[in-house]
Amino acid sequence: MSIQDQVHTAREAAYKLAVATEKRRNEILIAMGGLLSQEREAVLEANARDAETARKADLAGPLYKRLVLSDRKVETMIESLRSVVALPDPIGGQEAKRELDGGLLLTRVRVPIGVIGVIFESRPDALVQIASLGIKSGNAVILKGGSEAKETNRVLHALFARAIVEAAPELAGALQLVETREDIKAVLALDDEIDLMIPRGSNELVRFIQQNTRIPVLGHADGICHLYVDSGADEVMAGALAKDSKTQYPAVCNAIETLLVHESVSSMLPSIVATMPEVEIRGCERTRTVVDCLPADEDDWSTEYNDLVLSVKIVDSLEDAIAHINRYGSHHTDAIVTHSSEAADQFLRRVDSSSVLWNASTRFADGFRYGLGAEVGISTGKIHARGPVGLEGLTTTQYRVVGAGHLVADYAEGRRSFTHRELG
Amino acid sequence: MSIQDQVHTAREAAYKLAVATEKRRNEILIAMGGLLSQEREAVLEANARDAETARKADLAGPLYKRLVLSDRKVETMIESLRSVVALPDPIGGQEAKRELDGGLLLTRVRVPIGVIGVIFESRPDALVQIASLGIKSGNAVILKGGSEAKETNRVLHALFARAIVEAAPELAGALQLVETREDIKAVLALDDEIDLMIPRGSNELVRFIQQNTRIPVLGHADGICHLYVDSGADEVMAGALAKDSKTQYPAVCNAIETLLVHESVSSMLPSIVATMPEVEIRGCERTRTVVDCLPADEDDWSTEYNDLVLSVKIVDSLEDAIAHINRYGSHHTDAIVTHSSEAADQFLRRVDSSSVLWNASTRFADGFRYGLGAEVGISTGKIHARGPVGLEGLTTTQYRVVGAGHLVADYAEGRRSFTHRELG
Numbered sequence: 001m002s003i004q005d006q007v008h009t010a011r012e013a014a015y016k017l018a019v020a021t022e023k024r025r026n027e028i029l030i031a032m033g034g035l036l037s038q039e040r041e042a043v044l045e046a047n048a049r050d051a052e053t054a055r056k057a058d059l060a061g062p063l064y065k066r067l068v069l070s071d072r073k074v075e076t077m078i079e080s081l082r083s084v085v086a087l088p089d090p091i092g093g094q095e096a097k098r099e100l101d102g103g104l105l106l107t108r109v110r111v112p113i114g115v116i117g118v119i120f121e122s123r124p125d126a127l128v129q130i131a132s133l134g135i136k137s138g139n140a141v142i143l144k145g146g147s148e149a150k151e152t153n154r155v156l157h158a159l160f161a162r163a164i165v166e167a168a169p170e171l172a173g174a175l176q177l178v179e180t181r182e183d184i185k186a187v188l189a190l191d192d193e194i195d196l197m198i199p200r201g202s203n204e205l206v207r208f209i210q211q212n213t214r215i216p217v218l219g220h221a222d223g224i225c226h227l228y229v230d231s232g233a234d235e236v237m238a239g240a241l242a243k244d245s246k247t248q249y250p251a252v253c254n255a256i257e258t259l260l261v262h263e264s265v266s267s268m269l270p271s272i273v274a275t276m277p278e279v280e281i282r283g284c285e286r287t288r289t290v291v292d293c294l295p296a297d298e299d300d301w302s303t304e305y306n307d308l309v310l311s312v313k314i315v316d317s318l319e320d321a322i323a324h325i326n327r328y329g330s331h332h333t334d335a336i337v338t339h340s341s342e343a344a345d346q347f348l349r350r351v352d353s354s355s356v357l358w359n360a361s362t363r364f365a366d367g368f369r370y371g372l373g374a375e376v377g378i379s380t381g382k383i384h385a386r387g388p389v390g391l392e393g394l395t396t397t398q399y400r401v402v403g404a405g406h407l408v409a410d411y412a413e414g415r416r417s418f419t420h421r422e423l424g
Numbered sequence: 425m426s427i428q429d430q431v432h433t434a435r436e437a438a439y440k441l442a443v444a445t446e447k448r449r450n451e452i453l454i455a456m457g458g459l460l461s462q463e464r465e466a467v468l469e470a471n472a473r474d475a476e477t478a479r480k481a482d483l484a485g486p487l488y489k490r491l492v493l494s495d496r497k498v499e500t501m502i503e504s505l506r507s508v509v510a511l512p513d514p515i516g517g518q519e520a521k522r523e524l525d526g527g528l529l530l531t532r533v534r535v536p537i538g539v540i541g542v543i544f545e546s547r548p549d550a551l552v553q554i555a556s557l558g559i560k561s562g563n564a565v566i567l568k569g570g571s572e573a574k575e576t577n578r579v580l581h582a583l584f585a586r587a588i589v590e591a592a593p594e595l596a597g598a599l600q601l602v603e604t605r606e607d608i609k610a611v612l613a614l615d616d617e618i619d620l621m622i623p624r625g626s627n628e629l630v631r632f633i634q635q636n637t638r639i640p641v642l643g644h645a646d647g648i649c650h651l652y653v654d655s656g657a658d659e660v661m662a663g664a665l666a667k668d669s670k671t672q673y674p675a676v677c678n679a680i681e682t683l684l685v686h687e688s689v690s691s692m693l694p695s696i697v698a699t700m701p702e703v704e705i706r707g708c709e710r711t712r713t714v715v716d717c718l719p720a721d722e723d724d725w726s727t728e729y730n731d732l733v734l735s736v737k738i739v740d741s742l743e744d745a746i747a748h749i750n751r752y753g754s755h756h757t758d759a760i761v762t763h764s765s766e767a768a769d770q771f772l773r774r775v776d777s778s779s780v781l782w783n784a785s786t787r788f789a790d791g792f793r794y795g796l797g798a799e800v801g802i803s804t805g806k807i808h809a810r811g812p813v814g815l816e817g818l819t820t821t822q823y824r825v826v827g828a829g830h831l832v833a834d835y836a837e838g839r840r841s842f843t844h845r846e847l848g
Binding site for chain 2: 015019020051098100104106108113114127195196211214216234237240241244248326344348349350352353354355356357358359360361363364365369370371381382383384386387388396397398399400401402403405406407408409411412418420421
């Protein structure tokens, strides 16, 4: 089947999935979990073949680690399918109900988006997560995994396609797998059929998708996050938050890359950096007068290290800290440490980022920690969804009007007028 | 000033506007109305110069009509500024409030998007509307009007820029005017500085913007809307709704282009088309056996006439009507006439359009009629905002977290756990 036919099949399935009941969608998810449990050996065997190929090709350590499945990881996949079943239904809810006039009723209803394309790298559990969130929210999904997990992804996709056919045969085709780079190019060109692209992976992947399609893209390329230590901050808290924000998991997007410190508390810097001796510090000139470290250059302020490296800058004011973050940051997640509620208020309102925190680690910026139930991704865009995105990010709305033969001419010509009464 | 400098100035002003109080934003709007009232002669004089140029250039009738201002139209502009002052504040509202753990509080707050680019054609009142909605929602706006209204737009922009300086000097630069086609190209390239483009005008304009920028675009190119007359529909209601949906204002996007009729009620067709003798009918083969009309060809089903022309097709089933609309329509606005609540339910849920109506005219699909207070545009995209878009469409959200030194490591290592308690 050509990519065009695959995507068209998904689109047709999406129309049916959009009106499937929550029960039916959950039955598919339960069937997916059942088949995955039953066929776990087949999944592990396929994964072993991928791992073997990866070993021969000397795949980089972290990628290899993400690729390889274990009994425990498959069990976690099955658990995650169950947890998606338990999530509240993201579609069908009425968001607004308004009487426009007697007998003329407007509602705004949550509906699925339609067809979503997801491109992910190496980890096969991403396929499970995205396929399940897609079905839960009534969307068809075009899946493209990393070539290094090709065999695993094929088996997982075949199992889930079988689960759909067994649980809801009319929805066959709602999950489509595409495999090659050429396929991706074809997918990115189908902006009439695909409603949203979600790239999950490296900055390079996200940027490539953003720059090569007219389909809206949900996600973020960079995570250049900051912690700002304000004048009068608590020294112990500042050290603990800096350490947690930098080192608790340095490879992820919501870890900080730059520490900003108000000049009045620059004397705290030695004790702050002492909390994380494993971190390479790159400081501005003033920082280097109080801490023994490498010099930071202009590029450091806009670099996402994703590693145990931290740039440090002493600033003259809260104003300067906010200006630095808005200029060099990626509008992702930034935090302030301060005792002043006035300074915190300024920071939270004026830093133009999807998440802003006061006296808390930047690492909290995450769908699960925020209590969204599931995370589709973190968006630094300001359109549609911003920050950690839950299932709601896979939905849109539709206006529905019910009348009794109402005509606009009657209102335009003054024979009737609108009541616009909010209901329920 | 270069376009880059203009947009950068707007971006800087946007940061300040984002934290301006509602009172301050309303004061600007009041100053805008005051200056417009005071300087209405200057506006009318500039408009007379534009009209003179347009006459010499033989500008098409409808464009000329939209361009020319009168005392009455200026008065309407002033009234519209007052009505925007009276609208509820679209920003600052808390949408979600959740305790993540003791002392760790998450809120999601409505904030302005930032910098919005608006491109509109001929009618100078669009400048007033968009500038005021932008200021109300805390956004800086880059304005590009039609070249035929150049003089009028210059005077209006100068007045509003002066109003900002007088009412809130720190926000100077929040409204920028650009004038040439080259300027537009430069604007469309600034996807790092501009957050949203709103083209208001012809299908060609919208399509040009969509195809020439990476900035998200809010709007719709086509309005190919349908009315479907189901089996067992009331003949009089069907005729009245068809006439209203087609003729009440045929040049707008929510007027219908195609009438679909269930074969069991095709005998109603003569009386339905008799309600609108001024309309040219183009019928499918079966239609032509009951109505004397021109033949419709395949292209007619996907043509937006924006005129007194209507294509008519007899379909075998509700199923076929829905399939026709999803295939040939533009996902804008579609309506069903029926007595069957079951058929209506199927139609409303399965037609993939931003507005769907049952026994009501498609012409109701409009921000004012829907009671949104103001209309930014009608979006057929599924991302961000769909259907008639009010002031909420000019806002986004920001997550704000307040803690007391909370660290993620404590949760990752099992020393603490999340409460995720919904508040307020």
